[in-house]
Amino acid sequence: MKKLILLAAILFCFLAANAQNGQDVTMGDVMRSEGKIYVVVVTMVIVFAGLAIYLFSMDRRLKKIEKENNETKHLL
Amino acid sequence: MKFIYQTWWKVLAVVMIFYTLIAGLLLGVPRLEILHETIRNTYFHVPMWIAMFTVFTISVIYSIKYLQTGKEEYDLISVECVNTGMFFFVVGLITGMLWAKYTWGEYWSNDPKQNSAAIAFLLYCAYGVLRNSIDEEQKRGKISAIYNIFAFPVMVVLIMVLPRLTDSLHPGNGGNPAFGKLDMDNRMRVVLYPAFIAWALMGVWIATLRYRIRLIEFKKNAIN
Numbered sequence: 001m002k003k004l005i006l007l008a009a010i011l012f013c014f015l016a017a018n019a020q021n022g023q024d025v026t027m028g029d030v031m032r033s034e035g036k037i038y039v040v041v042v043t044m045v046i047v048f049a050g051l052a053i054y055l056f057s058m059d060r061r062l063k064k065i066e067k068e069n070n071e072t073k074h075l076l
Numbered sequence: 077m078k079f080i081y082q083t084w085w086k087v088l089a090v091v092m093i094f095y096t097l098i099a100g101l102l103l104g105v106p107r108l109e110i111l112h113e114t115i116r117n118t119y120f121h122v123p124m125w126i127a128m129f130t131v132f133t134i135s136v137i138y139s140i141k142y143l144q145t146g147k148e149e150y151d152l153i154s155v156e157c158v159n160t161g162m163f164f165f166v167v168g169l170i171t172g173m174l175w176a177k178y179t180w181g182e183y184w185s186n187d188p189k190q191n192s193a194a195i196a197f198l199l200y201c202a203y204g205v206l207r208n209s210i211d212e213e214q215k216r217g218k219i220s221a222i223y224n225i226f227a228f229p230v231m232v233v234l235i236m237v238l239p240r241l242t243d244s245l246h247p248g249n250g251g252n253p254a255f256g257k258l259d260m261d262n263r264m265r266v267v268l269y270p271a272f273i274a275w276a277l278m279g280v281w282i283a284t285l286r287y288r289i290r291l292i293e294f295k296k297n298a299i300n
Contacts, residue, residue, distance in 0.1 A: 041101045048097060052090040055281065059086070062288050069292065 080284040085277055092274035096120075100267045110179055117175050118264065123271045124168035125235075127279030131161040134280065136228045139221035151217040152294060154224060156286040158203060160279055165197055180245050189246035192234040199227050199234075 030038055079085075100119035108115060135157035142150035172190070173183045184190060206223055210216035239246060 037101060041098055044097045044101070045094060048090075048093060052093075055285070056086070058285055059083075062285065062292075063081070065292060066288065069295065 080288070086281050089274045089277035089281060092270045093278065096123075096267050096271040096274060100271070103267060104263050106261055106264070114175060114178060115264075117171065119267050119271050121168065121171040121175060122268070123275035124164045124171060126272045127275040128161045128164040128168060130276040131157040131164070131279045131283050132228055132231070134283070135161065136225055139224045142217060142221050143225075146214075148213070148217065148294065149291065151221065152290045153283075153287050154221060155207065156290055157283045158200060158224065160283040160286060162197075162200055162204075163282070164275075164279055165200065169193060169197065176245075185245065187239075187246060188242050188244045189235075189239040192238050196231040196234040199231055203227055 096119050100116055105113070105115050135154045138150045138154040138157065141147070142154060169190075172193075176185065176187070176190070177183045180187070203220065203223055207216060207220040210219060240248065
């Protein structure tokens, strides 16, 4: 029952959103201006952010291994 | 060598690339025929080559150092710099081909710049083949270091000098104005020069990561 209500609610949201299509509503203005170039910018930034995080995490893991190795050398 | 373990310059590189991504797409650029918005490729295509030159230069420096001292670590640095440089070489070639398709009409039009870049690529492929074909460590290090020292100036001549002596479609070659006074203004320089520095640092960063992995492997093998 809960699921059905949820489904109905989602459907209703969809219909409500669809009903707005006829009107000339402009929202999320920055992302839609200048041929939606901002969307491309954000996409590129996300991609590069992912790459940067990936590189930083590799760096951190390496640092850990290097520390461990130096410790074992010290013990020997 | 402490430099490669520090974080500040890595953060700097990332921040600067974020800046070039945002400013490079949103700031104004000159309105030119044929190029249109693809002029913004300058911010991403050229820095690939700058990054490549940076790591290849470091590689040559460490090849020389290796020959002087015989320290294995220097050999490892020089190899990993070449490996990283090859990545930027490929990316630079592919982005150049894509850009050429929409400005020169063909992905590959046998332009002197393209051809000599391809030859230079083969030159560095030969480095990898040569290196992997020698089993004995010191011999391998020495021969590949010498090859690297000779390959670098040949690569520079192939990419930077020879295309400039003939007619080429590529900007900066054969009477073709570079991105100089005519088609570049200060609006572009504000983005382009930080991009050069940022991608050069990025190349160095990746090379150092590869070197550190290689060093661990090397030490492990030495102990066993």
